[in-house]
């Protein structure tokens with residue numbers, strides 16, 4: 014595996030089978046939730062990438078597959094050459110995870126005792142543990158807090174404590190899920206400065222999920238946007254507005270599975286699955302001429318037009334919600 018593909022996803026899918034009681038019926042019916050619906054991408058060693066999208070887009074499910082907690086339903090996944098769900102313990106030594114909404118620390122113990130337990134769990138050599146802890150304490154401003162039980166820490170202090178806990182074993186990859194959520198301005202700035210420094214000096218690969226676009230602006234040159242389990246955008250943050258605003262999608266159902274639709278003026282086929290195909294066209298253009306061209310040349314059964322909802326997502330994020 015090359016350095017270009019330190020984290021590699023090839024057509025990764027996760028489908029949950031859910032049982033739901035339909036209205037007015039006694040029996041619960043099975044149905045599928047495609048939480049992650051065919052994502053392909055590669056993250057190079059040392060990159061810092063933002064992974065964003067609306068609630069329910071599939072971000073946490075992706076992160077859980079990358080840590081090995083969940084097994085993909087389809088596709089291929091590698092982190093540092095390791096298949097996460099098959100070699101979860103081996104992978105655990107090489108990754109660090111921070112979930113902003115949850116702590117991995119022991120609630121009743123002082124930070125120092127939590128760290129000592131983690132040192133034993135990960136079998137971190139004493140000298141390395143010391144050096145890593147000292148570094149985090151200094152850069153994350155944790156001096157004076159090591160003897161305080163976690164339950165007495167503020168949210169910002171606890172988050173800095175959690176980030177330290179994730180780094181004691183020198184992980185090469187750090188997954189951060191909402192690391193600045195609910196933090197005050199000063200704590201946010203400290204966390205961001207620390208992550209920048211970590212990435213620059215140790216080359217730690219960082220995958221960052223956040224609803225705060227300032228995190229992305231200040232930390233990531235690259236952002237991936239996921240929506241409905243699919244990768245909608247992968248590139249510089251600056252290009253997001255354009256992409257979000259520029260296209261609508263015509264979703265067509267054909268009588269049968271056919272090669273991608275070609276030769277439609279003003280639209281291009283961006284995706285196919287079985288008899289269903291997706292054609293992107295400029296948001297400012299009318300769908301009618303595209304529909305009639307498709308209907309003329311192909312056995313059309315059904316269609317719908319999907320608005321660029323990613324635009325709303327990004328607009329909401331920019332307005333600070």
Ligand SMILES: Nc1ncnc2c1ncn2[C@@H]1O[C@H](COP(=O)(O)OP(=O)(O)OP(=O)(O)O)[C@@H](O)[C@H]1O
Pocket residue numbers: 029030031046047048066067068069070071072073074075
């Ligand atoms: N264990 C599960 N069983 C069934 N459905 C699930 C399960 N976990 C997640 N889902 C569904 O999969 C979809 C993606 O959820 P996921 O938690 O990955 O989204 P997310 O992008 O992390 O959202 P948020 O920003 O709200 O955390 C949602 O529709 C969710 O309801």
